Each structure stands twice: as C-alpha cells, then as structure tokens.
Amino acid sequence: MILEKKKIFNDFAASKGLRSTRQRDIILDIFLSTHQHVSVEELYLKIKASNPGIGHATVYRTLKLFSEAGLAREILLHDGQTRYEHVVAGEHHDHLVCTGCNSIIEFEDETIENLQKDIAARHGFLIKNHKLEIYGLCAACRQ
Amino acid sequence: MILEKKKIFNDFAASKGLRSTRQRDIILDIFLSTHQHVSVEELYLKIKASNPGIGHATVYRTLKLFSEAGLAREILLHDGQTRYEHVVAGEHHDHLVCTGCNSIIEFEDETIENLQKDIAARHGFLIKNHKLEIYGLCAACRQ
DNA sequence: CATGCTTTTGACATTCATTTTCAGTTATTT
DNA sequence: AAATAACTGAAAATGAATGTCAAAAGCATG
Numbered sequence: 133m134i135l136e137k138k139k140i141f142n143d144f145a146a147s148k149g150l151r152s153t154r155q156r157d158i159i160l161d162i163f164l165s166t167h168q169h170v171s172v173e174e175l176y177l178k179i180k181a182s183n184p185g186i187g188h189a190t191v192y193r194t195l196k197l198f199s200e201a202g203l204a205r206e207i208l209l210h211d212g213q214t215r216y217e218h219v220v221a222g223e224h225h226d227h228l229v230c231t232g233c234n235s236i237i238e239f240e241d242e243t244i245e246n247l248q249k250d251i252a253a254r255h256g257f258l259i260k261n262h263k264l265e266i267y268g269l270c271a272a273c274r275q
Numbered sequence: 276m277i278l279e280k281k282k283i284f285n286d287f288a289a290s291k292g293l294r295s296t297r298q299r300d301i302i303l304d305i306f307l308s309t310h311q312h313v314s315v316e317e318l319y320l321k322i323k324a325s326n327p328g329i330g331h332a333t334v335y336r337t338l339k340l341f342s343e344a345g346l347a348r349e350i351l352l353h354d355g356q357t358r359y360e361h362v363v364a365g366e367h368h369d370h371l372v373c374t375g376c377n378s379i380i381e382f383e384d385e386t387i388e389n390l391q392k393d394i395a396a397r398h399g400f401l402i403k404n405h406k407l408e409i410y411g412l413c414a415a416c417r418q
Numbered sequence: 419c420a421t422g423c424t425t426t427t428g429a430c431a432t433t434c435a436t437t438t439t440c441a442g443t444t445a446t447t448t
Numbered sequence: 449a450a451a452t453a454a455c456t457g458a459a460a461a462t463g464a465a466t467g468t469c470a471a472a473a474g475c476a477t478g
Contacts, residue, residue, distance in 0.1 A: 268404075
C-alpha cells in the first residue's frame with residue numbers, strides 16, 4: 133500500500149521528467165505516515181524534526197506534486213491553512229467538521245456519490261472531484 | 276425581498292446594539308445587487324466606484340456582520356479569496372465549479388440534503404451548515 | 419441643539435500562509 | 449567527469465485578512 137503509493141509517485145515523476153531527490157523521498161515517507169488532513173505546517177514541523185535541512189518552500193512544492201500525481205488532495209476548511217488528505221483509489225469520503233473542537237469525522241455514502249453523478253450528467257458536467265463538508269457540533273460538543 | 280433583507284439586517288443590528296451607518300447601508304445595497312459568489316475584492320471595487328471613501332477594512336467587517344446576521348454565507352473555492360453568497364431562507368444550493376472557465380452552476384437536491392441529515396444523526400452530530408462542491412468541466416469546456 | 423459617551427470608520431501597519439526569486443547544489447545524460 | 453537541466457533553501461515578495469488608533473459619526477440625554 134505504501135509501496136504502491138511510492139510507485140504511483142515514481143511513475144508520475146518519470147512521466148513528467150521530474151528527478152528523484154532525497155527531499156521528495158523523505159517528504160513522501162512522512163506524508164504517508166501521517167493521519168488524514170495534515171496542514172502543510174504540521175507536516176513541515178514533522179519533517180524538520182528528523183531532517184532539519186528541508187525548507188518550507190520545498191514542502192509546499194512537493195505537496196503540490198503529490199496532489200498532481202493523485203496521491204493527495206487539497207482541502208480547505210476554515211482555519212486559513214491548506215490541508216492535504218490521502219487519496220485512496222476508488223474511495224471517496226466526506227467530512228463532518230466540528231466547529232466546537234475542530235475534530236473531523238469522515239464518512240462515505242455511495243448514494244450521495246451516485247446522486248452527484250446524476251446531477252452532473254443532467255448538466256453535461258464532467259466530474260473531476262468533489263467535496264462535501266458538513267459543519268456543526270459533534271456529539272461531545274453538543275452538551 | 277430586498278426590503279425583507281434590509282429588515283433582517285436592521286433587526287440583527289438592533290439586537291446587537293449596532294449603529295446604523297451610511298457605509299453599512301451602501302454596502303448592503305450593493306451586496307444585494309450582486310450576483311452570487313462575490314469576492315470581497317470584487318465587492319470593494321464595485322463599492323468604490325460609486326463611493327470612493329469606503330475603505331477595505333469596512334467592507335470586510337461589514338460582510339462578516341451580514342454573515343452573522345444570516346444574510347450571507349462565506350464560501351471558499353480554490354482561488355484563495357473568500358467569497359460571499361446570498362442566503363435564501365429555507366433554501367440551500369450547492370455548486371458545480373468548472374475548473375476550465377471558473378463558472379459556477381448551482382443546484383439543489385433534497386435527497387442529498389436528507390441523506391446528510393441521516394448521516395449526521397447516525398454520528399450524533401448537529402448540523403449547522405454544509406457545503407458541497409463538485410469540481411470538473413462544464414459542458415462548454417469539455418470539448 | 420449642544421454635550422458626552424460609544425461605536426464606527428479609514429488609513430496604515432501588521433500578520434500569516436503561500437509563492438517567487440535566485441544563486442548554489444544535485445541528479446541525470448553523454 | 450563534464451555538461452545540462454532540474455531542484456533546493458533562504459530570503460524576499462505577495463496577497464488576503466486583521467489589528468490599531470485617532471478622527472468622525474451616531475445616539476441618547478439634558
């Protein structure tokens with residue numbers, strides 16, 4: 133699974149004439165080891181812990197590449213930071229975002245996915261990706 | 276409809292002890308005259324055309340108020356600017372965003388809304404609002 | 419309608435995430 | 449190993465959004 137993702141990135145890099153570098157390997161490793169929804173800053177700090185040399189800009193640049201390669205997906209919640217989540221082939225999940233404690237619950241719903249396809253088809257629209265976020269209070273924050 | 280919105284804002288202002296100012300009236304008028312999804316910058320420019328005195332910060336502050344008052348809703352697409360859309364009571368629409376020409380098609384789907392409620396209920400989650408955006412290519416950009 | 423109190427405003431400075439720049443470094447090709 | 453081109457890190461630049469603060473405007477009161 134991790135190896136598979138590395139292969140996806142290597143193939144992408146090859147197809148684009150990108151070079152294989154130490155930094156990209158490290159960033160990919162650490163990104164793959166994270167939980168969902170890492171902000172760039174979080175990832176940068178994690179990387180710096182083991183690899184002090186790696187700069188801010190490189191992390192930004194590399195995450196963009198992961199997202200082009202289809203390994204990661206940018207998500208914008210409401211805290212002013214871009215976050216990246218892991219893309220799992222053939223799976224798409226959406227988010228319940230708690231505005232009380234900032235926790236995120238993921239869910240999947242095939243019926244919603246299909247309805248979206250219907251709607252897109254009705255408008256002659258070709259879906260590339262989509263994003264559904266439900267904001268509110270989680271069970272714990274409701275009291 | 277426009278009068279109704281002004282009343283909503285006036286009531287909100289009254290309940291919060293806010294004052295009635297020329298600037299807020301102007302910004303509300305112009306906001307109500309816009310199409311969906313105005314960015315703060317777009318609105319600011321439009322306002323400046325007829326009212327050169329009004330400053331950037333005031334537009335930001337006032338849009339925040341509209342959104343607290345329930346007249347407007349913040350949306351984050353992918354161009355790094357916060358946009359505001361009009362809130363129509365009892366109605367919620369979602370967006371098909373064309374990454375080719377940046378056009379936005381709105382749609383409504385009650386079944387999706389209901390499925391979201393089911394999902395939230397299943398997680399003990401209290402929905403405040405939600406957002407569904409489908410990215411891809413519109414009919415015109417597909418060729 | 420003058421007074422005093424409070425909110426609001428606009429200009430400017432500031433912050434913070436992200437991008438750009440560019441000189442030096444590194445990977446790849448020959 | 450030399451040539452070429454991509455990559456990197458540090459620092460500067462950008463751009464959206466927020467904070468600051470003195471001056472201006474609203475609003476209640478005498």
